Amino acid sequence: MENVNWxxxxxxxxxxxxVGPAAFRMNRGGRWLPKVAAWLAVLVGLMFVYQTFGPF
Structure with a gap:
């Protein structure tokens, strides 16, 4: 792994x-798994859009 994107x-x-402290405060009430799954879906969608229509 010579070429590291620092x-x-x-x-x-x-x-x-x-984002970490706010995420930990949000998870105090339980039912954190659907929230995490929704945020992961949003992030994957943004990465897909960036790779499809981005500058690279």
Whole structure:
């Protein structure tokens, strides 16, 4: 793994630091699995749209 995308890793870490505390607070009431599945579906959809219509 010689070619590491440092900017991508740092941005992912910063997003996790920003979203993490709110996500943990949201999960206190239980029923967290449908919420996680919905967010994963949104993220996969955004990645698909970016790869299909993005600049690369």
């Amino acid at each position: 900017l991508g890793l740092v941005s992912l870490l910063l997003v996790a630091l920003l």
